[in-house]
Each structure stands twice: as structure tokens, then as C-alpha cells.
Amino acid sequence: MTLHLAVALDGAGWHPAAWREPDAAPRALFSARYWAGLVGEAERGLLDFVTLEDELGPQSTLPDGHDDRIDQVRGRFDAVLLAARLAPLTHRIGLVPTATTTHTEPFHVAIGIATLDHVSGGRAGWRPRVSARASDARHFGRRRLPPLRPAPARPAGADPSPGARAPDPSADPLVRELFEEAGDAVEVARRLWDSWEDDAEIRDVATGRFIDRDKLHYIDFAGRFFSVKGPSITPRPPQGQPVVAALAHARLPYEFAAAHADVVFVTPHSADEARAIVGEVRGLSEDVKIFADLVVFLGEDAARRKARLDELDGAELDSDAAVFTGHVRELADVLLAWREAGVQGFRLRPGAVPYDLWQICSGLTAELRSRRAFRSRYEADTLRGLLGLPRPVSRYAEAR
Numbered sequence: 001m002t003l004h005l006a007v008a009l010d011g012a013g014w015h016p017a018a019w020r021e022p023d024a025a026p027r028a029l030f031s032a033r034y035w036a037g038l039v040g041e042a043e044r045g046l047l048d049f050v051t052l053e054d055e056l057g058p059q060s061t062l063p064d065g066h067d068d069r070i071d072q073v074r075g076r077f078d079a080v081l082l083a084a085r086l087a088p089l090t091h092r093i094g095l096v097p098t099a100t101t102t103h104t105e106p107f108h109v110a111i112g113i114a115t116l117d118h119v120s121g122g123r124a125g126w127r128p129r130v131s132a133r134a135s136d137a138r139h140f141g142r143r144r145l146p147p148l149r150p151a152p153a154r155p156a157g158a159d160p161s162p163g164a165r166a167p168d169p170s171a172d173p174l175v176r177e178l179f180e181e182a183g184d185a186v187e188v189a190r191r192l193w194d195s196w197e198d199d200a201e202i203r204d205v206a207t208g209r210f211i212d213r214d215k216l217h218y219i220d221f222a223g224r225f226f227s228v229k230g231p232s233i234t235p236r237p238p239q240g241q242p243v244v245a246a247l248a249h250a251r252l253p254y255e256f257a258a259a260h261a262d263v264v265f266v267t268p269h270s271a272d273e274a275r276a277i278v279g280e281v282r283g284l285s286e287d288v289k290i291f292a293d294l295v296v297f298l299g300e301d302a303a304r305r306k307a308r309l310d311e312l313d314g315a316e317l318d319s320d321a322a323v324f325t326g327h328v329r330e331l332a333d334v335l336l337a338w339r340e341a342g343v344q345g346f347r348l349r350p351g352a353v354p355y356d357l358w359q360i361c362s363g364l365t366a367e368l369r370s371r372r373a374f375r376s377r378y379e380a381d382t383l384r385g386l387l388g389l390p391r392p393v394s395r396y397a398e399a400r
Helices: 032-044 078-090 106-120 173-194 251-260 269-281 304-312 328-340 354-369 395-399
Strands: 004-009 050-054 094-101 126-128 201-204 209-211 243-247 261-264 289-297 320-327 344-348
Touching: 004 032, 004 289, 004 304, 004 354, 032 050, 032 078, 032 328, 032 354, 050 078, 050 126, 078 094, 078 106, 094 106, 094 243, 106 126, 106 173, 126 173, 173 243, 173 251, 173 269, 173 395, 243 251, 261 269, 269 328, 289 304, 289 354, 304 320, 320 328, 320 344, 328 354, 344 354
Parallel strands: 004 050, 004 344, 050 094, 094 126, 126 243, 243 261, 261 289, 289 320, 289 344
Antiparallel strands: 201 209
């Protein structure tokens, strides 16, 4: 069975000091050329998709609010707009930007992702994300949120836990409410994507009929958080439904992913933990694709490079996902072992780019290919096709 592989792109890499690597390009971070180079490398590696990170506030080492550090990357592009810029520069790889569901209108997000699907020829996805930070809420002024507190420290000697620095969603009524709001936002987007039937556009110059009005539908969504009439202003996306992906560390986000996503990114730290998480997710959904996240530092000198970056940053890298350091052969062993635990794909977070990205796209893919575990060519033109997801029929066409 072929593994699904994706990369998560964020700045100069997932280590806070990655921008200080000798082959980094900090002066180019805010240029289209820089991002086009990274995504082009991922496409040459035949990866399924890339994800683009986004938040409603600058990066920070604090759980809520801005820190005073000047030695780490701060600032980023709008992920949906960046993906739209990269779409015409790529051909087969999926583009999955992050867009928050808190403080934003699902109508705007839905037409943005639909537009991305059109301009990419059916390669768009969306990672919805909640924003529980009070500092983010102050950018908008429409609601007040209490300061976000870190989760209690784990007991000494305890195994590392995914999301150890994040609040426990199930214990925080506010976070549960934000996930409920996110669920409604995804539902609104999905209904809007369906609100134009596939053949709603006639474009008949002779008769002067551009659309068939009977094939445009009001969605009439009325929920606790949103009231959206519809239809969308954007014709139905080429994929019908762009791929929705969610990052999940615990039961509440697992439930959100099972109910609303096509792909879930989980963060096990071992094969046994992967097996347990897969079992929990499968108890909620048999259909969602399960990808495991890993931060990776690759190559013969991976340990030395990571140690140097840790020293520059003043602390050992701390991550919600497991951190792998070693040769691509060893990483291939880990991926195949986790596949036996039920994981279907992997979203790798390169510790530093471009080097670790190149190691993924050249070294790791070649190693997996030698084990008959990775593709030698793209098998589909759309992201749903690459992931083996069927193209759904519009719910309104079915009803009609």
C-alpha cells in the first residue's frame, strides 16, 4: 500500500532558530519566489499536498499574547492568498491553507477556498482552526475571550503527550464552544460549495442564458453561531467539495475531525500510541483519513544540526508532535511501523528548510520507493483523487 506523504510549511522551518541556518533565506521569507521554491520541491518529490500555516496573531512563545523575543521569525502571509498565488505555479500537488473559524465569516472562507480550487484545477483543501486567544480577539473587538492558560505540567517521568502545552479542550467550556462554532463554519462552507449544481452554468450566448436559476440553491443555514442564506457567489468547485483537514490532539478535536473533516492530523509519539489514537478515531469515523505529524531533522549530521539550533534558541525544541532526528532510512522504518498501527499517511514538518525539505522530497521518497511504499508518479489530477476520496454529488442536486 502506497503511503500518503505531505509537508507542513511554516516560515524557515519548524525550529524557531531555523532562519539562522547557513542555507536559510530569511530575507526572502516574505516573497512569492521563496514559497514557490518550497512547494515546487514538494511537487518534484511527488508529495500529496502541502499545508500552509496561519494564525490571527504573530507567533509567540506565550500561550496568549505577544512575547518580547526578537530572535525568532515573526509574521507570515495570509495562507489562502498565498496558496492562490502558488496555484498557477504548480500542477499536481495539493494546496491546503489554514484559515481560522473564530472571528471570521464562513461565507468569506468558503468562497476563498472555492476560488482556490478553481484556480488550481481541483487541488484545494482547507484546514479550519479555532483561535481561543484573548489577544487575537482584541484584533476584532466583537467578542471578549479570557486569557488562555497553559495546561498543567505533566508529572516527572511521564511519557510525552501530544499537545502538552495546549489547554485541554474537553476541560474548557470556551474551547468546546469554539469547536462547535468551527463545526458550524465547516457545515456552512460545505453547503455553499454545494449550492451551485455542477451544470448550473449554461453560458449559451445564442439564448442569452448564462445560468440555470433552478440549479442555484439557498442553503438557509440557521444555527447558534451563523445565519447564512446563500447561495455562494462562486460556482461549484472542481472537486465538488475541497478537502477539509483538521489537526487533533485529544477527544474533542477527534470528534470535530470525525464529524467535519476528510483528513485528520494526529500527533502520536510511538507506534503504540499511534495504534491507540487510530482506534479512538476509528471509533468515531471509518471514513476520515488518518495522518500522523512528525517534526523531522534528517541527514548524517541531523543530531548536530538540531543541537546547534537548540543552542541558538536557548532551549531544546518542544513540540506537540514527536521530533525525529536521524537518517531517512531510519525515518522510513518509523513510518512503515506506524502504518502497521493503522496510520494511512504522514504530514512531516521539516525542522529547517530548505535542507530537511530536500531530504524528505529526495532521500525519504527514494527510500520508500525502494520498499514499494511510495508512488513513482502522480496518479490523479485532483487532491481528492490523490487521497482516494470520491467526488461527492451536490446535496441539493440529489434532493431535487
